[in-house]
Amino acid sequence: MRNQELSKIFNEIAEYLEMEGVPFKPYAYQKAAITLAALKDDVGEVYEKRGIKGLKEIPGVGASISQKIEEFLRTGKIEYYEEFKRKMPVELDEIVKVEGVGPRKAKVLFENLGVRNLQELEDAAKAHKIAPLFGFGDKSEQNILEALEFLKRSHGRFLLGEILPAAQAVLERLKQLKEVEAIDTAGSLRRMKETIGDVDFLVISRDPQKVMDFFVSLPGVVKVWGKGSTKSSVRLKEGFDMDLRVIPPESYGAALQYFTGSKDHNIELRKIAIDRGLKLSEYGLFQGPRMVAGKTEEEVYRALGMEWIPPEMRENMGEIDAALAGELPRIIDYGDVKGDLHVHCNWNGGANSIEELAAAAMALGYEYIGISDHTKFLRIERGLDEETLKKRNKEIEGINERLRQEGKVFRVLKGCEANIMSDGSIDIDDEALAELDYVIAGVHSQFKMSREVMTERLITALKNPHVDIISHPTGRILKRRDEYEVDLGRVLEAAKDYRKVLEINAYPERLDLNDVNILRAKKLGVRMVINTDTHQVSQLHLMKFGVAQARRGWAERADIINTWPVEELLRVFQ
Ligand SMILES: [Zn+2]
Ligand SMILES: [Zn+2]
Incomplete structure (x- = not known):
């Protein structure tokens, strides 16, 4: 879809403009990027039907940006953007992930030291070439090295404590939509793992389009990676990504089980299904073409011969055997603390x-x-x-x-x-x-x-x-x-x-x-x-x-x- 491609380009233009210290303009491109990513109609069709006039009517798209969209639709590229890339061939998306290095500092690093990617950034810091640069110093060189070390170790994971409040706020907003009939978080957040990669929401809705429109235009969304009728994916300003999936009601429990993980827990569970002549997937538990269970998690676990397992325990540390034997411990509850x-x-x-x-x-x-x-x-x-x-x-x-x-x-x-x-x-x-x-x-x-x-x-x-x-x-x-x-x-x-x-x-x-x-x-x-x-x-x-x-x-x-x-x-x- 050309909407997504354009959205990505406009986001990068915004970063380049920020590198140059241009005021206001980056914001205009960011806004256009978000609008395009969330746009229901294909921008190419809009242009075919109504020309540049139709483009201009898209909220957040003014004269200059609509010309660039037209250029892209006709030629497959935008010269304004290509020029930035020629002038500054920097892997901006990567470099700005380093704590303390924004687009402007990335520019100084590129112009003085030729730093284009994370490896070159690390080399420069280790050779003490960064400290003497204007606006940096010993401390920030050290900080860059530590931030790089951290990036390597954490692989972009976030603390549960940082993510949970933001994710819960989103959950509450979605819950209030009348189109949302059921909603849950899944993934490592539901398992309350100490660090989280991204956030997954599962939803039942008869009007997915409305839910998706709402989701991608939530306040705090800075990027829309994709928007469809069953799945959308966005990045929040805090830096983490959120996926939302709309699930058919009859598969909701199976999907919740599947997307909650952990991977190892699910692999074990699938083996047990196979042993019983069944097939477990995100769509349900099947015997041949017949769905045996899927509406709720409880019925999926029950059909596999075991008690429902609390999400926090699903790490394949022996919980499946315990559940099969009916010997799951009665773990403490959130309200038990006195x-x-x-x-x-x-x-x-x-x-x-x-x-x-x-x-x-x-x-x-x-x-x-x-x-x-x-x-x-x-x-x-x-x-x-x-x-x-x-x-x-x-x-x-x-x-x-x-x-x-x-x-x-x-x-x-x-x-x-x-x-x-x-x-x-x-x-x-x-x-x-x-x-x-x-x-x-x-x-x-x-x-x-x-x-x-x-x-x-x-x-x-x-x-x-x-x-x-x-x-x-x-x-x-x-x-x-x-x-x-x-x-x-x-x-x-x-x-x-x-x-x-x-x-x-x-x-x-x-x-x-x-x-x-x-x-x-x-x-x-x-x-x-x-x-x-x-x-x-x-x-x-x-x-x-x-x-x-x-x-x-x-x-x-x-x-x-x-x-x-x-x-x-x-x-x-x-
Ligand atoms: Zn203390
Ligand atoms: Zn202490």
């Missing part, structure tokens, strides 16, 4: 008072919140010393007293997040720790140690009778830092032996323990807690990411102590 134990208040580096945090936790329906301020070693976070910790405890006791008088069952627990020093000791006195309801300890410094020494460091901390919970046990930060070298198997054993709790940190950049390690811990019988590591009140909402990770690791309520009532919880800490 409190959050890793919360920083304004006594240390947090933004909110204990009162504000407690009120927000009550509004979430929690029964308790644990305040876990940093202790004294962490100066940047204004870590508390023994004396300030005492004063903070007094404030908590006062709040609890008032809550009791008001007849509320809600409770604020006294905790801290102490630092595990390089030798495994804790940075604050035992007496101060003894006055708390519970103690979290975590590694916040000296991440680069030998595996042996780091393992001993964590085990020493686990042996400490005051320590109850180890926060973010592997120290990884997604997109920034790998986990430190540690023998996690030995740490898990020690946690089990000393009856200590390991954290599932819900922060989208951390998600630490991750799904695989959660399953390992669960199988060993190590108890866990899901915490948000909140530093400001809005972050209490991050809990869902930790719960998702726990579900992916098959965790049940019995494994996760903050799904328990407060008395049981406190018994663990005694």
Whole structure:
């Protein structure tokens, strides 16, 4: 379709114009690109029927752009665009993906160093040719190298935490369309994987055209890769792509199953279908030409002889065998959490008072919140010393007293997040720790140690009778830092032996323990807690990411102590 080709060319012209620093014009081309991609009628037919006048009537297409469309329809190319390409043969689409390199910087890099693609960009940065350029410097050269490294590692994947809010907003908008009879997200987003490639929506609709028109013209759409009656594909300004498919109602469950994945899970499922003389596809489960199941996911799984499997578990980690045996664990639910134990208040580096945090936790329906301020070693976070910790405890006791008088069952627990020093000791006195309801300890410094020494460091901390919970046990930060070298198997054993709790940190950049390690811990019988590591009140909402990770690791309520009532919880800490 010529609409899409033209749309792509106009997008690139917009980028070239931006390279040149031309004001306003790039926006006009972008707008035309979006309109064309979303246009119902083929632009060639419009031109055949009504000439250049018809083109001009397309919204966003003015005199100059309609001439270029005419040129393209007659000659197959646009000279204006060809000239840009001759002058600046740069793979713009690739280069602008590097964080910190926009079209204008790409121009400087090309004109001074001849950089045309990612490889040449990396070579130039490694040879320190970028730092001396005007507008760059050592720091930005270093940043470019890191961004390139990241691009290689992440293959363009995004954090679940970055994508989920945008995807949910789109879902809500689509839901409100009267033409949308059913809608779901599929893919890795539905499985709540920690990083996401793109977003998939499945829809039932008797009027797909209206749904597609709406979808491709959503605010925030910067590119339309394709628009048809059963599938459309767009890019959002945040940089990720979204696909929307319209599915016949009788195939909806099969399609949802198919597009949710994972690939490995689906391959196993298809084998089971074959063993039973059936054929499973995105259209349904078939016996010969007869459809056996397809309308709902439940009926597809049932027809294959198993219970429905929660999307988070569909990673081919043994869930299919468990489902066939009727032994799927009853994994925890998003509403099962009764409190959050890793919360920083304004006594240390947090933004909110204990009162504000407690009120927000009550509004979430929690029964308790644990305040876990940093202790004294962490100066940047204004870590508390023994004396300030005492004063903070007094404030908590006062709040609890008032809550009791008001007849509320809600409770604020006294905790801290102490630092595990390089030798495994804790940075604050035992007496101060003894006055708390519970103690979290975590590694916040000296991440680069030998595996042996780091393992001993964590085990020493686990042996400490005051320590109850180890926060973010592997120290990884997604997109920034790998986990430190540690023998996690030995740490898990020690946690089990000393009856200590390991954290599932819900922060989208951390998600630490991750799904695989959660399953390992669960199988060993190590108890866990899901915490948000909140530093400001809005972050209490991050809990869902930790719960998702726990579900992916098959965790049940019995494994996760903050799904328990407060008395049981406190018994663990005694
Ligand atoms: Zn921490
Ligand atoms: Zn923390």
